[in-house]
Amino acid sequence: MTLRTEHLTVHYGQRTVLSGIDLDVADAEILAVTGPSGCGKSTLLRALAGLLPVSAGRILSAGVPVTGTSAERALVFQDDGLLPWRSVRRNVELPLAIRGVPRARRRAEAESWLDQVGLAGYEDHLPRELSGGMRQRVQLARTLAGSPRVILADEPFGALDAQTRTAMQRLLVEVWRKRPTTVVFVTHDVDEALFLADRVAVLTRDGRLAKIVGSSSPRTAEPAAAAERAEVLDGLVAA
Known part of the structure; x- marks a missing residue:
């Protein structure tokens, strides 16, 4: 596994943002993370990047505990930061x-x-x-x-118009196929998650992992299967 979290918990002061997250991300996998606003998606990425201290549990990168930042784990933001x-x-x-x-x-x-x-x-x-x-x-x-060994993308296409967003999704897939890299991709868009990702992790409002949904045909022109889309949406409703 490229990345693993074991009972990952992160507190902001007295508030628990992430609670008991157990997650494995395989080599060259694209994992999407979705959930309601404020559920801890961005916090999860920053913890994986080594930017936030872990309150409980641990994060492993290639089997080594994450204790700080590393060039092997690159963050990509909605703000391009150029x-x-x-x-x-x-x-x-x-x-x-x-x-x-x-x-x-x-x-x-x-x-x-x-x-x-x-x-x-x-x-x-x-x-x-x-x-x-x-x-x-x-x-x-x-x-x-x-x-980087891992790309951690925090809604990088969220501020783009629909046409440009679609073009960027296709570009990411094209580049990934030439050079498969592990990607953890945060998005609010269920269709984007199912198009890009091999699996979709759904977080609850209180920062727990509700479910992981597999995509049967990621990165193809075919629309997401109705059952898979419904399962993600059901997870969001339950969250």
Whole structure:
């Protein structure tokens, strides 16, 4: 397993946000996490990233306890987080520069990733010159350039219009097929969860794991099976 949580519990002060979460995420699996607002989805991602202390239980990454952040686990946010003063290329180069990759090599790698996300020709643009969908493509390219073992995505397409959101979902699938990576993807959208993910974890309002629903045909053009969609929705209602 790439990631495992064992009885994971997280408190904010006196409030319990996550309670007793037992979850396994396999190598190269896409796991979607959904649930009502305030159920702890983003808290779960931040705990997996090592950004939040665990109140009880533990998190394992490749069998090793998570005690802090690591370049092997990359967070992707709804806000693209691009540095406005750096060009598109230099934004993508950032994780490579942090690792000390020589300039010529990181430039070539950045341009390769930009080509894969459909942004060849935009290398010298600044983030403000791009649309929201294009900026999310840059964020994806930058994340992948860092070669993470796990991508932790917190509703990265939530602020995009429907057409752009669909295009980004398809792009993520296309890139994932070329380079399968473990992904934990938080979303409010049941159809997005069932399209992208091998399995969907449904959290309850009080931060517990209600159920895990398997998707019989993830990442295909076929609509989600009615029974699978109904099972996720039933879990949300019960939450």
